[in-house]
Amino acid sequence: MATLVLSAAGTIFGGPIGGAIGALIGRQIDASIVGGRKIEGPRLKELAVQTSSYGSALPMHFGTVRASGTVIWATELIEHKEKSGGGKGRPSVTNYSYTVSFAVAVASRPIAGIGRIWADGNLLRGDAGDLKVGGTLRIHSGHGDQAADPLLAQAEGADKSPAYRNVAYVVFEDLELADYGNRLPSLTLEIIADDGSISLAAVVSSLLPGAATGNLTQSTLSGFSVDQGAAADVLATLSDITPLTCSVVDEQLSFGLAEIFVDEALLELPVPTAGGETAEDARADGWSRRRDALPGARQCAVRYYDIARDYQPGLQRSLGRSGPGDVTMIELPAAMAAGEARELANKAAQRFTLARDTMRYRIAEIDQRFGPGAIVRTPITEGVWRIDQWEWQSDGVMLDLSAVQASLPATPVTDAGRSNHAADLLTTPTRITAFELPWDGQGDGASPMLRVAATAQTAGWTGAALYTERADASTISLGSTGRRRAIAGVAISALPGASPLLVDTVGEVEIELASSDFSLDNATWAQLVQGANMAVLGDELIQFARADFIGGSAWRLSGLLRGRGGTEHATAGHIAGEGFALIDDSLIALDVTLVSDVKTSTIVAIGLGDATPATSPIGNPGLTLRPLAPVHGRASRGSDGALTLEWVRRSRGSWTWLDEVDVPLNESAELWEVTFGATDTPARYWQLTEPRLTIPAVTAAELAALGSGLTFTVRQVGRQSRSLPLRIAMPA
Numbered sequence: 001m002a003t004l005v006l007s008a009a010g011t012i013f014g015g016p017i018g019g020a021i022g023a024l025i026g027r028q029i030d031a032s033i034v035g036g037r038k039i040e041g042p043r044l045k046e047l048a049v050q051t052s053s054y055g056s057a058l059p060m061h062f063g064t065v066r067a068s069g070t071v072i073w074a075t076e077l078i079e080h081k082e083k084s085g086g087g088k089g090r091p092s093v094t095n096y097s098y099t100v101s102f103a104v105a106v107a108s109r110p111i112a113g114i115g116r117i118w119a120d121g122n123l124l125r126g127d128a129g130d131l132k133v134g135g136t137l138r139i140h141s142g143h144g145d146q147a148a149d150p151l152l153a154q155a156e157g158a159d160k161s162p163a164y165r166n167v168a169y170v171v172f173e174d175l176e177l178a179d180y181g182n183r184l185p186s187l188t189l190e191i192i193a194d195d196g197s198i199s200l201a202a203v204v205s206s207l208l209p210g211a212a213t214g215n216l217t218q219s220t221l222s223g224f225s226v227d228q229g230a231a232a233d234v235l236a237t238l239s240d241i242t243p244l245t246c247s248v249v250d251e252q253l254s255f256g257l258a259e260i261f262v263d264e265a266l267l268e269l270p271v272p273t274a275g276g277e278t279a280e281d282a283r284a285d286g287w288s289r290r291r292d293a294l295p296g297a298r299q300c301a302v303r304y305y306d307i308a309r310d311y312q313p314g315l316q317r318s319l320g321r322s323g324p325g326d327v328t329m330i331e332l333p334a335a336m337a338a339g340e341a342r343e344l345a346n347k348a349a350q351r352f353t354l355a356r357d358t359m360r361y362r363i364a365e366i367d368q369r370f371g372p373g374a375i376v377r378t379p380i381t382e383g384v385w386r387i388d389q390w391e392w393q394s395d396g397v398m399l400d401l402s403a404v405q406a407s408l409p410a411t412p413v414t415d416a417g418r419s420n421h422a423a424d425l426l427t428t429p430t431r432i433t434a435f436e437l438p439w440d441g442q443g444d445g446a447s448p449m450l451r452v453a454a455t456a457q458t459a460g461w462t463g464a465a466l467y468t469e470r471a472d473a474s475t476i477s478l479g480s481t482g483r484r485r486a487i488a489g490v491a492i493s494a495l496p497g498a499s500p501l502l503v504d505t506v507g508e509v510e511i512e513l514a515s516s517d518f519s520l521d522n523a524t525w526a527q528l529v530q531g532a533n534m535a536v537l538g539d540e541l542i543q544f545a546r547a548d549f550i551g552g553s554a555w556r557l558s559g560l561l562r563g564r565g566g567t568e569h570a571t572a573g574h575i576a577g578e579g580f581a582l583i584d585d586s587l588i589a590l591d592v593t594l595v596s597d598v599k600t601s602t603i604v605a606i607g608l609g610d611a612t613p614a615t616s617p618i619g620n621p622g623l624t625l626r627p628l629a630p631v632h633g634r635a636s637r638g639s640d641g642a643l644t645l646e647w648v649r650r651s652r653g654s655w656t657w658l659d660e661v662d663v664p665l666n667e668s669a670e671l672w673e674v675t676f677g678a679t680d681t682p683a684r685y686w687q688l689t690e691p692r693l694t695i696p697a698v699t700a701a702e703l704a705a706l707g708s709g710l711t712f713t714v715r716q717v718g719r720q721s722r723s724l725p726l727r728i729a730m731p732a
Contacts, residue, residue: 058108058167060206061191063198063223064115065335066311067106068188072169073152074102077182082477098182099135099174101151106191107168109206110142114170115190116424118310120180123422124187130427132462134608135175142168190311197222200238204255207231212249214256222307223335240330241344243351245373245386256373258386258404266384267376273364275395287380292356300328300348305335309419316341316414318349328352338416350405357403359385364396375404425460427609430481431514432464433488433579434590434603435536435619438565441653445666446719448624450590452603452616453486453581455514461485464607464614466588471600478595481588481605487520488581489513491537492554497572500563508558509537510550511580520547520555520582528561538578539620540570566628566650567620569724579619598622627652627667627718630691633728635712641697645674645728647714649691671717676703677710679725687717704730 056070077098106114117125117137125131140146146163149171153161170189177183194202197220201213208231219242226234235255238244243258272286299318306314316338317327330348332341361378363370370376374387378401385401433453439445454464466478495509513520523532523545533544545559563571581587595601598621605614628650636644649670654663674693677683683706686693695703703710710730716723 057227058105059225059227060109061107061111061193061223061225062203062206063194063196063221063335064190064192065223065225066118066188066190066305067225068186069104069106069169071184072103072105072164074184075100075155077177078174098177100177100184101171101173101175102184103149103152103169103171104187104189105164105167105169106189107142107193108166109168109193110166111168111191111193112141112195113192114139115192116310117190118188118422119185121422122179123424124185126424126426126460128424128426130460131608132427132460133176133179136173138171138173140164140169140171142166193223198224200241200244200257203238204235207234208253210252212252212254214254216244216255216257219257221334221336222340223305225333227333237332240332240348241334242347247372249368249371254373258373258375267369267374269361269370269376269378269399270363270365271379272362273396275362275364275393285380286362287359287378289357289359289381292358294353294355298327298353300330300345300352302330302332302341302345302348304332304341306341306416306419307335307337308416310421311335312419314338314341314416316345318342318345318353338414342414354405358388359401359403361399361401362396363399366392366397370397370399376401423459425458427460427462427607428457429609429611430461430464430605430607430614431455431488432603432605432614432616433536433581433619434616435579435581436598436621436623437536437583438541438567439624439653439666441655445624445653448592448595448598448622450592450595450598450618451583451587452481452590452605453488453587454481454605455485455488456607456609457515459485459515459517460609462608464605464610466590467604467606468590468595469602469604469615470596475604476594478590478603479588481607484586485515485518486581486586486588487513487518487584488579489518489553491574491576491578491580494576495537495540495542495560495574497574498560498562500568500571504560504562505558507560507562508556509574511555511557513553513555513580516553518553519549520544520557522546534564534583535580536583536619537580538570538574539567540574541565541567541583565655566623566626566652569629579616622721625652625718625720627716627721627723629724630672630714630716630726633712633714633726635728635731637700637731638697641700643695643697643700643703643731645693645695645712645714647691647726647728649716652718667716668719673715673717673722675713677706679713682713683710 058070059067061067077100080097080099081094082097083094114125116123116127123132125137131137138149140149142164144165146165148158148161148163151171151173155161168191177185199217200219200221201216203224204211204213204216207226221241229237235244245256245258247254274284274286301315301317303313303315305311328348330345332344359378359381370387370390372387372389376385376387378385384404386404387399388402389400391398431454435451437449437451439449452466454466455461461483463481463483465480467475468478469475489512491509492512493510496507498504498507521533523543525545527533528543528545533547535542535544540562541564543561543564544557546557548556548558550556562568590603595618598618601618603616603618607614630647630649633645633647638644649665651663651666653666657663670689672688672691674686674688675682675684684703712728712730714726714728
């Protein structure tokens, strides 16, 4: 008599698999051994932190999963310092930052690549492969011919650095740690072990090379991890996904799915025959049937890694009746969608919560088609049956059959639950516009007000380091921009010229903002008087009452106040492509003591997404300290032929007329410079301490004789510069 016992081990090993493996390796499996064995197969866990313990096992990953790794090499923290400030009595500031280089092993079989990476739960590497902080990432796929990483080879020596062949690992070089408390963060990685989903056949073949996998290719998983347990333990876990069958044919293991497929042609057993070696088997009809009592479990639940929730553990329960009884929990270290998990829970409920229906069935001939795992019909009963085991007897073959449940209807739509995903925004290049603003009336007004509008296309921009590049090509650090983006862009149309003395209700300009998520607001006239919607456009400061969205990131500005802050000289000459920046608290104030020459210096920004530095000259150089040009100039001739020039002064920083008296001078002394003739080579020159000049008749006649078309030029002389000119024509 030859006997192949499968069902005894199946109670623990997840069906007939364990018994088949035991028979293959020649172990004697009996009740005492099976009853005392403790299985530790792969299990679902919370997303664990990475380890660096010597001897830690490396998992095998299939499909796409999220898992931590094991640190296998690391440097000490490297300190970097950068000094800024310290000019003209100002204290210097030294900023310290830290980086580290390290390697993390992620899998014990080759992988196709690495997707996203999380550090302390925050996104470190996006879906596009971009790092959210400074540093370099290299991925080693774990094939048998991979070379040693160049950084490890340099640090350890080319002849001592291991290549870690057949181990997939990643190397971070000079990873910036400021966002992680200047310590090595705990990483979890989206490991793309295989392109696309993985079949159970591929998993079984990796565990048991040479085994036949049959129709296991028809069952696939998005991801699966094996981190502990022997092959039998892993196969038992896979049987929780779908029941597996196993048989030994010509000393080769053969696996299959214990499921019914729509297109599968089922075998039919021959008519049972009487006989047998025991009184129980020697029945005249050759078969017996038994239905067990209902089990204690009422429902099944599956815990899994939910793809829709960034692989966080999820749980789906089966359909079932409420009432007393346990919930059978299946811990499944597989990545899948909520609907897939719900379907598995429902199928498991069929197996675990319904009464077990078995049959002993005797046939008179040996037929390899009717081996363990075969799905068959019988001529004496309805339904479909699976052969769990067979026993060759002296005059026939005794089969143990179990009923295969009918397919369930389609699972109702289920929900994975709400998840707050880490924003995955690309780090886009930096765009800057540097300019000088007029004095706002605060402080002594003796220092230039230098501002930088730093921005980028997306909110994934993490800021940039600022430098000033001097005429001699030397650079000095100006600090950093921070992560807040300024609302800035460029003009896509040319703003027509207009008078700064009137509201420009006709002119309008179209602006392309740097990002489509920027917006501009309308303002009332009362708000404009309070300084709302102030912006720099080229060299002119404007205010706008209306901002109309055109589409994309384009806006149309109208209802304009022109030449604000003493920039009336720039109301003409606008061109498409000139810079635009909204003046608000998102602008970065520069330390003027570090910028040696505003006119010749260039502002440079270098951020994480910048292949080349962003640069900008300083617009409107000298605007803060330059006195305002006088206005209302007039020339009159007296009865005696004498010439009188008069004008009205304006004052820096005095933008509102609050008390109806003369505005303060805001200069060290009142001083005027008046010339007549060509700008470069004037014929006459005067210096005055009041806004009035009287020219005697004789001198006036001499000036008139110099030629027609010549004008007087009036400038206010401030503490550090002269104003733009006011021109007064010679009266007739």
